[in-house]
Amino acid sequence: MADLKASAETFANDLINQNIAGLMMAFTPNGMGQAMALQGQMASQPQPQGKPTVTVNVNGQEDEDHLVDLVMSAEGSDQSTTIATRWKDVAGAWKVDAIALKA
Numbered sequence: 001m002a003d004l005k006a007s008a009e010t011f012a013n014d015l016i017n018q019n020i021a022g023l024m025m026a027f028t029p030n031g032m033g034q035a036m037a038l039q040g041q042m043a044s045q046p047q048p049q050g051k052p053t054v055t056v057n058v059n060g061q062e063d064e065d066h067l068v069d070l071v072m073s074a075e076g077s078d079q080s081t082t083i084a085t086r087w088k089d090v091a092g093a094w095k096v097d098a099i100a101l102k103a
Contacts, residue, residue, distance in 0.1 A: 002093070002094060004058060004066055004068070004087060004094055005056060005058050005068075007026075007087070007093075007094035008056045008058065008068045008070070008085070008087070008094075009056050010022070010026075011023070011026045011070075011085075011096065012054040012056055012070050012072075013054070014026070015054070015070070015072075016052045016054055016072075023035070026094075026095060026096050027095060027096050027097075028088065028090060028095045028096065028097045030097050030098065031085075031086075031095065031096040031097045031098055031099055034098055034099050034100065035096070035099050038083075038099055038100060038101065041101060042081075042101075049074060049077070050074035050075045050076045050077055051074060051075045052072065052073075052074055053072070053073050053074065053075055054070055054071065054072050054073075055070075055071040055073075056068060056069075056070060057069040057070075057071065062086075064088060065086040065087065065088060065097065065098070066086070066087040066088070066094075067084070067085075067086060067087075068084075068085045068086075068087055069082050069083070069084055069085070069102060070082070070083040070085060081101065082101070082102040083099060083100070083101060083102065084098075084099070084100050084101070084102040085098065085099045086098035086099075
């Protein structure tokens with residue numbers, strides 16, 4: 001099985017590069033529904049100008065869920081958006097089972 005941090009970094013890069021095929025493979029059905037709702041929220045927020053960057057923070061485990069924050073920003077910007085994700089091991093592959101903006 002792939003390393004959680006490596007899987008989360010691949011997911012974050014797919015998110016930045018809008019690689020829909022890669023993103024689709026990363027979600028459980030529950031996570032996919034939440035991602036679709038999140039897409040609407042993100043579209044209504046101002047997007048920072050500049051090359052997008054992401055920092056992946058693995059925050060431990062809660063029951064069977066593994067918690068990972070994706071801190072999205074742009075080079076030269078002091079603003080960031082944190083996306084909280086919950087990952088599950090599904091048949092030996094890490095999948096996003098929950099995703100939301102972190103307050």
